[in-house]
Amino acid sequence: MVVSECTSVPVVLEQRVFELFVEISVLGMVGSSLCWQKGFQQRYFVLDGRSLAYYRSPAEMAQGCRGSLNLLDAKIETTPGNNIIIQPGGTRRTGQVFHLRAKSDQERQSWIDTLQLAKQMAGNLRQAHRKQQRRSSSLAVFDAPAKDSAMPLSDRDDESSESADKHEIRQDNASTAVLKEITAAGGNNSESLLSTADDNDNDDDDGSDDFFSDEESMEVYKTGRPNRLDTQGLRQIITRHDARFEECLQHENMQGMAETWRAMQSKVLDFLDDADRRLQLWEHILHKNEQQRKDLEAAVESLAHDNRKLERGAEMAAKMGLVLDDTKLEEDDEIRSRQDDDDEFFDAASDLSPQSSPGPTPNELVGHSYQGKPFVFRTAIPFKPNKRVSLWKIMKDCIGKDLSKIPMPVNFNEPISFTQRLSEDLEYSELLDKAVRCTSSQQRLAYVAAFTISSFSSGADRTGKPFNPLLGETFELDRFQTKGWRVLLEQASRNWVSHHPPIAAFHAESQDWVFWQEFSMDSKFRGKYLEIIPTGVSHLVFKKTGDHYTWTKVHTTVHNIILGKLWMENNGLMEIVNHKHGDKCTLEYLRASFFSNNDLHSVRGNIKDSSGNVHFTLEGKWHTLITISTPDAPEDKVVIWQRTPPITNFDKMYGFTRMAIESNELSPYEAGCAMTDSRYRPDKNLMEIGDWDMANRVKHLLEEGQRHRRREYDRLKQRWVPMWFEPRADPIHANRKTFQYKGGYWEAKSQARFGQFPLVDVYDIRPVESKDTEAAVRAREAMTLNDHSQPLTSDNEDK
DSSP states (O other), X not given: OOOOSSOEEEEEEOOOSSEEEEEEOOEEEETTXXXXXXXXXXXXXXXXXXXXXXXXXXXXXXXXXXXXXXXXXXXXXXXXXXXXXXXXXXXXXOXXXXXXXXXXXXXXXXXXXXXXXXXXXXXXXXXXXXXXXHHHHHXXXXXXXXXXXXXXXXXXXXXXXXXXXXXXXXXXXXXXXXXXXXXXXXXXXXXXXXXXXXXXXXXXXXXXXOOOOHHHHHHHHHHSSOOOOOHHHHHHHHHHHHHHHHHHHHTTOHHHHHHHHHHHHHHHHHHHHHHHHHHHHHHHHHHXXXXXXHHHHHHHHHHHHHHHHHHHHHHHHXXXXXXXXXXXXXXXXXXXXXXXXXXXXXXBXXXXXXXXXXXXXXXXXXXXXXXXXXXXXXXXXXXXXXXXXXXXXXXXXXXXXXXXXXXXXXXXXXXXXXXXXXXXXXXXXXXXXXXXXXXXXXXXXXXXXXXXXXXXXXXXXXXXXXXOOOTTOEXXXXXXXXXXXXXXXXXXXXXXXXXXXXXXXXXEEESSEEEEEEEOEEEEEOSSEEEEEEOOOEEEEETTTOOEEEEOOOEEEEEOSSSSOOEEEEEEEEEEEETTTOXXXXXXXXXXXXXXXXXXXXXXXXXXXXXXXXXXXXXXXXTTEEEEXXXXXXXXXXXXXXXXXXXXXXXXXXXXXXXXXXXXXXXXXXXXXXXXXXXXXXXXXXXXXXXXXXXXXXXXXXXXXXXXXXXXXXXXXXXXXXXXXXXXXXXXXXXXXXXXXOSOHHHHHHTTOGGGSOOOOTTOOGGGGGXXXXXXXXXXXXXXXXXXXXXXXXXXTTX
């Protein structure tokens, strides 16, 4: 469809000189309905003088453009994200608004320079036209030549026998010829100035002489230098007419000589003005080249500094025996938005630009696979609504009630289950892949220590409480095809109702390592803060070397529970032991100091062998990066782990990392998972889409359903047992039993045999749905909100 006159056209640029292909993302307005179109589309832009126009393709140029914008009075702005906004100028400011987005800062700057040059050229031409009009009016006497003005001076010299009056007329004609020849000596610039006019003139003339012609600016743009002045031609004209002055003197024709001299003087002054302008232009070019040279020198110096730093780091890493390359399978980083060559689109008004979008786009919220390509995970969730809850009101409503039956509102939660939150320990699993390739046990322990530190980083910007899992709730995360591992978690229990506090059994496995843990915790409320004390033990085994590591997580403290802004810190000692070789790593997580924030988020420790000799020292911040050094050269530090930068708008999405956003999406990798999977939990899914009130009602029904199942177990005198984990003797502490994976889950999934197992439907609320029938209906609808496991087809791709 044809683009309307008043539109907002966001585009992405690919650099060309004056013809360029761009991609257009548009909003649509049809009648009163708003149409959000998907993705970016390829478009063809042409910058012609001061006009910037766009077409659907080069073949469409013969049919006319879809929109254009006059750069003369346009306002060119930059915004974050390599964006350029071009708005129409003038007092009415009507027309299109172009939103351009470059691929990099360098490309954006290049396009800004190009557009500003085109705008300056248009302004210069307008000033030149005005000045030429003033000069033409003042020299009008020379612009009305006689019939023989085109005759060469040498021919007219033969008519010296004419009368004085005819000679004076002939001298006037000669002065006009001098005018034209001197004008021609200035090059093509003067002609272009005489023939160029500005049709959209609404700026006041400042009378400035600092302008350059269209040809001058174009020459500078193409070659980097202006045209040369034709000084030799000016000398020839002066020499040629020197004889005419002598002839005027001999005939005592002072008036003709004076007029010819004034014409000569005017044009010589114009020539000198032109020379001054060119001098200024050369000075500008020289200054720009000097600045570019300085920038290049600074860039080269910075690159050399970084290169020296990398070389030094590589030398130190090689000396320490650390692994430099990363062979983990990277997740597919292809473009999220599809390119549709056959789409029809509508443009929206300027005030509906993407900058005012209330939240993520549909492509960001929904993962998809198409055209046989790997699945692309979603990159965002709906923004957190601005809802507040009064803690005092909740405490008031709890008076006289059974605390075990009081549902806490979801306002204190984040839309993720505790089983999902625990799986985020594997966000930096590549550290384990590096560890298995190290040659010494101390080097392997260094990477294992960095891995344990990295598990805390996902909670650095998150203060929301995960949903307590229902008894029997499971969660699988299959990243075997993309990262080489998969993990299964199940809510376990040593008695019936034990989801307060949660006890989660965890088992992850790759081709090179096995990682399992039983995570449980105690919590203590101390007035101003809440202290969380983990009690479970984590185990890690490397299959090739047989190294077996164990550790227990440190305490986590959440501050300002009652008043103020919530913030958290980790503190305490963590001891990581390699039970095969006797190596030990002791890490100290420091508390924030009352007098200084230097210790906030800080962690430090060392790695010792079985004899107590220190091999490596670790230090840094558990939410940003960790460095490693040796006792022999403590100043030579190498970054062993660094946190991935937060995603865009993470603060509006509960502080989630990319892994957290992906974990609540049912992808083709998890298709066919057990019906007890956390992704099917309806109250959590409703909270994610912003329906907190209904999420609270559904949460209450789920907890009532769990209490109903408990009463049924008591009535039948049965005991609930986990489906995929069982208590076994701890391989390190024989007198202690921990939940360990007993197998069968992945086989049942691959063979679609879950129906052969006595799985309990933990989301079954039918026995209690009469308490809130509307919430029961919404709960069943919400269970599959995030099911994106089916590949897109040609029919549903455009929906």
